[in-house]
Amino acid sequence: MNKSWQKWLTGGIPLVYLLLMVATPALITLTASLRYPGEFGGLAPLNDLTLETYQFFFGDFIYSEIFLKSVLMAAATTLICLIAAYPLSLLIARSKRCNLLIILVILPLSSNFLIRIYAWMILLGPQAALSRWLNAILHLLGAAPVQLLFSPFAVLIALVYVHLPFMVLPLYANLQKHDPALLTAAQDLGANAWQRFWRITFPLSMPGVLSGAALVFIPVLGMFAIPEILGGTGDMLIGNLIKEQFIVTRDWPFGAALSVMLTLTVLIFSLLAARISRTGGHYA
């Protein structure tokens, strides 16, 4: 009797939290996507429901294209973060000064997000050294000069920069748990350095890779600040599209429908990741 009371208390708090903070907003968004827009923005009085917004979404190819572009951008960011973070995490995990190095990785997170994005605006600006050197080289090669700022490249580089620590942390947490005896054993049994990495270290780090990928991929998919500041007019992502529906166009039902689609996309990828980690996750 006492036991079940405790169970309800410990399990109940997260349950209430999830109902209040996740289920309710999701339900509100879902119903909002099925309503008509109000005359001056917002939502029309609730008389009847419609699938008009979804017809609109699937009716115009441009929205699917923005979705696809966003998914590709998020995938590219995740991949670059993984490639950049893996050697770094391995180095930190095997270093004697891992605590200091981890602090250095986290340190940039302590400064304001917008300030860091505006810093990239300066670094990538046409007067900055990077652009001038690059264009000088291109000039020597006889190629046309390029603009770094307000381009997909600028968006990508800032996305990678901002999300790198979220890839490093789970990877490091995983890699530092690895038993070094396994690598010694693999070497003893004839595995060279490359084989030791691909056969032992990498497969064992899959849980870290997947959680790092989730921590990068999902926020990037909904990101709107970075494309807004560093991207050009053509570099709109889903996040920008949704923001625009709510704030500029004031078409709340369509914004809500886009949000529902985004949530579904993230869910599909999460389920996929969970499947992979389940089939490969026989070991703790």
Added chain:
Amino acid sequence: MSQLELRNVTRRYGNVVALDNVSLSIEAGEFFTLLGPSGCGKTTLLRLIAGFELPDEGQILLDGRDLAGIPAEKRPVHTVFQSYALFPHLTVAQNIAFPLKMAHCAKDQLNQRLADALIQMRLADKADNYPHELSGGQKQRVALARALINRPRVLLLDESLAALDAKLREEVQVELINLQREMKITFVFVTHAQTEALALSHRIAVMNRGRLEQVDEPARLYCFPGNRFVADFVGHINQLEAQVIVATHGHTRLSLAGLGEIIAPPDKNAAAGMQGIFAIRPEQVRIGTELTELKNHFSGIVQSRLYQGDVSVYRVRLESGAILEVLLPNAGHEYHAGEPVRVGWRHDAGLFLNE
């Protein structure tokens, strides 16, 4: 020609000398054991042979070929680790086939050898299980199968039985002896457990402080330890202070401190006046009220008795104050603490050690 040869091998860690000028020859097909207390350098020696570390001085030769410059992964030497170091993300079959995979073994040959190994090690029904689903004994067999599958020239075993409980350890010891005889692969076994060393090995090297104290067959090591360290480390032994009175080729006459003269086996290294110890195993000493048939006998008082089921260990205080351990089967007469007794031993039992 010996299969594995160490020539004047020295290994230092900073100022600490882990291995001090060690020379050793191990024959092909031999079950050779490195025995010693922790920190004696036996594991360092194993790591040098495997190639995880390099000697500071000296040479290691395998089949007459110097191993210097050959990395661990290219040496035909495999190790069974104390922790087994099984790959947790691979199944039993994938673990065992790992060395063949690394060597790019042809698929059908790999499958054939894997099937043979699984049957030989009684693991066929566990082929698709993961290491965390196995018992200690099964993990041990997977580790052995994995290390043996591509028939290394030498198999190194690093305290490989330490993680098993006593009952299972005995079973595995028998299996290990049979396996070694069957496969005719040279085994180099590292342990600090002297009973394990005595039970398994053809020859044992007793190590202490980075040096070899004695290299000998188990029975010779036990009966004729070369010095006090070996006598003390391998089995139990009583040590009594002694001085040589006369040494002939027939016998040695010793004077035991505070006890008197005894007759001991001949010792060609002993000379009159030499100081040292007289060492005798507890099972060589007898207790009785009359021991007149024995040349060496003294009176004492039983101080304590340690009952061990099949045998009892008596601690007898002699007149000199020295304590003598006596091992007796529990079949005969029993003695009690405080009882005055005579203790004695044959004139050809025990030995004189001066170092």
